[in-house]
Amino acid sequence: MKKRIPGATVAALLMAGGALAIQTAPALPSLSEPFKLGTFEIDGEPTLGIVLRDRIVVELAAANRELERKPHYAKLPMPEDMKSLAGLYHMGYNRRIYQIVNHVVGQGLLDAGKRSYVHGVEEVTTLPPIDPGKILNAAGNYYGHVGEMNTPEEQRKEAEERRRDRGMAYLFLKPPSVVIANGEDIVIPKGRDKIDWECELAVIIGEPAKYVSAANAKNHIFGYTIELDMSDRGGRGEAEPRSDWLIGKGHDTFAPLGPWVVPAELVKDPMNLKQTLTINGKLMQDSHSSDMIHNVYELIEYGSSILTLETGDVIAAGSPAGTGMSRSVRPEQIFLKPGDKIVATIEGIGVMTHDVKAESAAPSGPTSSR
Amino acid sequence: MHRTFGIALSLLLLAIGSAAAQPQEKFKLGTFEIDGESRIGIVLRDRTVVELNAANRELERRPEVAELPMPKDMRELAGLYHMGYDRRIYQIVNHLVGSTLLEGANRRGYVHELSQVRTLAPIRPRKILNAAGNYYGHVGESGTPEEQRKEAEERRKNRGMAYLFLKPPSSIIANGEDIVIPRGRDKIDWECEIGVVIGQPAKNVVASQAKNHIFGFTIELDMSDRGGRGEDPPRFGGSDWLIGKGHDTFAPLGPFIVPAEFIENPMNLKQTLTVNGKLMQDGNSSDMIHNIYELIEYGSSVLTLEAGDVVAGGSPAGTGMSRSVRPEQIFLKAGDKIVATIEGIGTMTHDVKGETGTAGGPTSSPHE
Numbered sequence: 001m002k003k004r005i006p007g008a009t010v011a012a013l014l015m016a017g018g019a020l021a022i023q024t025a026p027a028l029p030s031l032s033e034p035f036k037l038g039t040f041e042i043d044g045e046p047t048l049g050i051v052l053r054d055r056i057v058v059e060l061a062a063a064n065r066e067l068e069r070k071p072h073y074a075k076l077p078m079p080e081d082m083k084s085l086a087g088l089y090h091m092g093y094n095r096r097i098y099q100i101v102n103h104v105v106g107q108g109l110l111d112a113g114k115r116s117y118v119h120g121v122e123e124v125t126t127l128p129p130i131d132p133g134k135i136l137n138a139a140g141n142y143y144g145h146v147g148e149m150n151t152p153e154e155q156r157k158e159a160e161e162r163r164r165d166r167g168m169a170y171l172f173l174k175p176p177s178v179v180i181a182n183g184e185d186i187v188i189p190k191g192r193d194k195i196d197w198e199c200e201l202a203v204i205i206g207e208p209a210k211y212v213s214a215a216n217a218k219n220h221i222f223g224y225t226i227e228l229d230m231s232d233r234g235g236r237g238e239a240e241p242r243s244d245w246l247i248g249k250g251h252d253t254f255a256p257l258g259p260w261v262v263p264a265e266l267v268k269d270p271m272n273l274k275q276t277l278t279i280n281g282k283l284m285q286d287s288h289s290s291d292m293i294h295n296v297y298e299l300i301e302y303g304s305s306i307l308t309l310e311t312g313d314v315i316a317a318g319s320p321a322g323t324g325m326s327r328s329v330r331p332e333q334i335f336l337k338p339g340d341k342i343v344a345t346i347e348g349i350g351v352m353t354h355d356v357k358a359e360s361a362a363p364s365g366p367t368s369s370r
Numbered sequence: 371m372h373r374t375f376g377i378a379l380s381l382l383l384l385a386i387g388s389a390a391a392q393p394q395e396k397f398k399l400g401t402f403e404i405d406g407e408s409r410i411g412i413v414l415r416d417r418t419v420v421e422l423n424a425a426n427r428e429l430e431r432r433p434e435v436a437e438l439p440m441p442k443d444m445r446e447l448a449g450l451y452h453m454g455y456d457r458r459i460y461q462i463v464n465h466l467v468g469s470t471l472l473e474g475a476n477r478r479g480y481v482h483e484l485s486q487v488r489t490l491a492p493i494r495p496r497k498i499l500n501a502a503g504n505y506y507g508h509v510g511e512s513g514t515p516e517e518q519r520k521e522a523e524e525r526r527k528n529r530g531m532a533y534l535f536l537k538p539p540s541s542i543i544a545n546g547e548d549i550v551i552p553r554g555r556d557k558i559d560w561e562c563e564i565g566v567v568i569g570q571p572a573k574n575v576v577a578s579q580a581k582n583h584i585f586g587f588t589i590e591l592d593m594s595d596r597g598g599r600g601e602d603p604p605r606f607g608g609s610d611w612l613i614g615k616g617h618d619t620f621a622p623l624g625p626f627i628v629p630a631e632f633i634e635n636p637m638n639l640k641q642t643l644t645v646n647g648k649l650m651q652d653g654n655s656s657d658m659i660h661n662i663y664e665l666i667e668y669g670s671s672v673l674t675l676e677a678g679d680v681v682a683g684g685s686p687a688g689t690g691m692s693r694s695v696r697p698e699q700i701f702l703k704a705g706d707k708i709v710a711t712i713e714g715i716g717t718m719t720h721d722v723k724g725e726t727g728t729a730g731g732p733t734s735s736p737h738e
Contacts, residue, residue: 173536243609
């Protein structure tokens with residue numbers, strides 16, 4: 001049997017001109033200081049942590065349990081991993097995390113020895129912040145990067161053409177199994193000698209997106225992180241070169257991701273961030289996200305016009321100028337060799353540091369034997 | 371104790387104890403929605419579904435059966451199958467068949483008719499790697515018959531290196547679900563492929579060892595959008611795997627997984643696909659250029675194949691874009707019905723629908 005709707009409610013709804021006159025949830029509480037979110041190995045378990053001041057890790061679940069013991073905080077079961085949190089963040093979990101940050105900061109619980117769920121970032125192992133279902137990377141998406149393997153004049157010409165007609169964005173898939181954490185070694189596959197770097201701004205999807213316009217894309221972003229889109233420029237070695245993204249981008253360890261996730265509301269303007277990458281201290285990439293051809297919102301529009309972007313999916317926005325294959329930035333191409341050290345920084349997002357190693361005890365190169 | 375019961379019991383114990391190395395009948399493994407949850411099921415006779423977890427709990431109540439925690443999903447089972455879980459599933463099958471628990475008065479509550487439960491995609495792989503241009507009859511089939519023959523001959527003289535591309539797991543649908551033509555796209559095509567499901571992770575595994583890394587076989591329809599990017603001049607040589615293969619619903623997978631030990635020779639299986647009852651693909655896996663073991667060698671020489679990953683062996687001849695098999699190209703339209711069968715693995719049936727209520731085609735509109 002249907003429940004009768006009280007006449008007064010109906011009248012109120014009608015008066016609101018068709019829209020429900022509901023009281024929306026109160027605005028987020030003010031935040032005592034900004035934070036990042038990461039995944040850490042603590043007591044042998046992957047554990048979600050709130051990162052404060054880039055040096056303190058607060059275990060999310062344990063801190064939440066302490067807060068829940070107070071009568072004026074409702075019980076809220078914490079997600080088991082970052083992918084779950086990405087979907088829940090804008091459904092009220094942001095509020096709870098703000099409450100936790102305000103509590104631990106306000107009560108002075110960050111000082112050494114105060115709480116067992118507070119760690120120095122160097123005391124725990126940083127894992128990749130998220131295990132995405134999909135990684136979609138933009139190709140040829142910075143004016144300074146398009147055609148940079150050519151002469152400076154050719155590069156300028158190609159960039160100019162793209163400014164006149166940006167064309168359609170381009171995304172390719174990178175396998176999630178090649179993700180590594182900040183600090184882990186990047187491994188050069190045996191027999192491959194054109195291994196290159198790309199320091200990229202990565203968007204992490206919150207609410208799933210399908211046919212989302214660029215104007216609405218913001219509502220689907222959980223946060224930002226760094227992805228190094230490590231690349232193998234050696235190709236397939238065939239007489240007729242064919243595009244092969246799997247060989248070009250899919251080797252194990254070729255997607256350093258992290259160090260943590262910065263919630264979207266704490267990045268003022270993602271399209272105005274400095275991006276740098278050094279090899280052995282030498283500046284190789286020195287650019288800015290404002291050089292993107294299709295901005296992060298347009299990339300979400302484009303990707304979601306092809307397939308569903310799911311919670312936790314990563315979209316990397318492409319590389320700025322200055323990759324190793326560049327002949328327009330430097331006269332000679334340079335590729336990575338064992339012993340190199342990569343440091344990549346995106347303003348407000350973080351710093352990734354990786355040693356480059358050679359692969360040990362393995363046969364060389366892609367093979368399909370007779 | 372009643373004498374006949376005692377004999378029956380000792381026979382049963384014998385069956386469970388010793389015959390575990392051999393199942394009394396073949397089975398498949400699937401994922402089903404039961405009581406609102408996704409559960410692993412053992413499929414018997416292509417019509418009966420046995421809930422793995424519940425059947426195992428019943429078996430574990432016997433003192434001679436060790437407790438073995440069951441995996442929560444097929445991806446976990448793929449990694450565990452050859453670590454003793456195959457034996458346990460054999461025990462369960464032998465118990466059910468031997469004690470006639472599948473039918474009649476003894477039928478257990480965890481035994482269902484296939485038609486009574488919802489079939490889900492058998493596995494949610496982290497990676498799907500599909501072979502491109504991997505059947506002699508498929509290479510160059512968008513050309514004339516002579517051009518196709520020439521290309522196939524060239525590949526027979528020099529097979530070259532295999533080619534794999536990634537397909538997004540978000541495009542997976544189950545047997546029976548609708549394939550959706552994205553709005554504004556009018557060159558949607560079919561490809562009936564053998565999907566290999568990886569068991570033990572593989573890195574730098576040679577073809578001769580690849581068998582040890584196969585958990586089982588399934589069907590993947592590698593639905594394809596031949597419409598391309600529509601750019602002039604084309605970037606990246608006009609190649610765009612995401613648009614070509616990545617739309618939602620473009621990876622029908624299933625219906626179930628056949629454990630590898632039940633497929634005598636995966637390189638000699640008939641593969642057919644019909645559209646509205648008309649035979650479009652009529653191939654055999656023996657036409658593969660690089661066989662599935664070589665594809666595992668190739669894939670694992672690029673990256674680690676993880677437990678549950680799917681490697682699809684490529685399409686045989688007879689896709690819609692073919693001009694060598696049929697004089698005119700044919701693409702899918704709303705209302706079409708696809709039935710795809712691979713010998714010994716199963717049959718996939720899908721209706722083709724148009725997309726509703728959205729904008730059309732890949733876009734990246736200028737917003738400045």
